[in-house]
Amino acid sequence: EVQLVESGGGLVQPGGSLRLSCAASGFTFSSYWMSWVRQAPGKGLEWVANIKQDGNEKYYVDSVKGRFIISRDNAKNSLYLQMNSLRAEDTAVYYCARVNIVVVPAAIGQRRLFDYWGQGTLVTVSS
Amino acid sequence: DVQMTQSPSSLSASVGDRVTITCRASQSISSYLNWYQQKPGKAPNLLIYAAASLQSGVPSRFSGSGSGTDFTLTISSLQPEDFATYYCQQTYSTLGTFGGGTKVEIK
Numbered sequence A: 001e002v003q004l005v006e007s008g009g010g011l012v013q014p015g016g017s018l019r020l021s022c023a024a025s026g027f028t029f030s031s032y033w034m035s036w037v038r039q040a041p042g043k044g045l046e047w048v049a050n051i052k053q054d055g056n057e058k059y060y061v062d063s064v065k066g067r068f069i070i071s072r073d074n075a076k077n078s079l080y081l082q083m084n085s086l087r088a089e090d091t092a093v094y095y096c097a098r099v100n101i102v103v104v105p106a107a108i109g110q111r112r113l114f115d116y117w118g119q120g121t122l123v124t125v126s127s
Numbered sequence B: 001d002v003q004m005t006q007s008p009s010s011l012s013a014s015v016g017d018r019v020t021i022t023c024r025a026s027q028s029i030s031s032y033l034n035w036y037q038q039k040p041g042k043a044p045n046l047l048i049y050a051a052a053s054l055q056s057g058v059p060s061r062f063s064g065s066g067s068g069t070d071f072t073l074t075i076s077s078l079q080p081e082d083f084a085t086y087y088c089q090q091t092y093s094t095l096g097t098f099g100g101g102t103k104v105e106i107k
Helices: none
Strands: A003-007 A010-012 A018-025 A033-039 A045-051 A058-060 A068-073 A078-083 A092-103 A110-117 A121-125 B004-007 B010-013 B019-025 B033-038 B045-049 B062-067 B070-075 B085-090 B102-106
Touching: A003 A092, A018 A033, A018 A092, A018 A121, A033 A078, A033 A110, A045 A068, A045 A078, A045 A092, A045 B085, A058 A068, A110 B033, A110 B045, B004 B085, B010 B019, B019 B033, B019 B085, B019 B102, B033 B062, B045 B062, B070 B085
Parallel strands: A010 A121, B010 B102
Antiparallel strands: A003 A018, A018 A078, A033 A045, A033 A092, A045 A058, A068 A078, A092 A110, A092 A121, B004 B019, B019 B070, B033 B045, B033 B085, B062 B070, B085 B102
16 A cells, blocks of 8 residues: 655744655655645645656755755655745645656656645744 | 646535536646645545546546646536545646645535
């Protein structure tokens, strides 16, 4: 059974740092892109960052570039999000998600989808 | 950046109703479009990928259609467990974006 379990959330002051972790099990972690998605209280979903299987490609939403770092340890089946210079607007539930890439017969090219998600961890940035 | 606009933002419907939710992209995204369902306090759950492909285990009352810029999610006969918020997501660009969500409430 595929499982993703986030940890590391909590209350942090503006300007502070926090490191989130996501422990993966039930699948070959090193074979998948992985992503972080967040959801501010009462708001919609926002794709934050993603990382390639070998960790050599990383992409970030503009609002976190230069402050957040996504990384992974395939030996430990773990995904991380180092969050620095935190702001009130970073307050959200942070989900890790597995990115599956599938070939759809009727479509040209591959399609990405988030087929498994963790339960989320809440990050609150407040003084 | 590709912007995704969902409509309506909320709707009220009764059990058994046919429900349609629309998602529009700011540029053509071919069929790089997924739909998710989210219930309060839970993580999103994938329903439809590649605009029209049903994820394994998802009831057949859910269907998706569209290509280019305009997409729809249809629930053919709304069930009590379908009251939730629905999000579209484009994966045409590297950092995909989600629509603002459509909350389906009980009438």
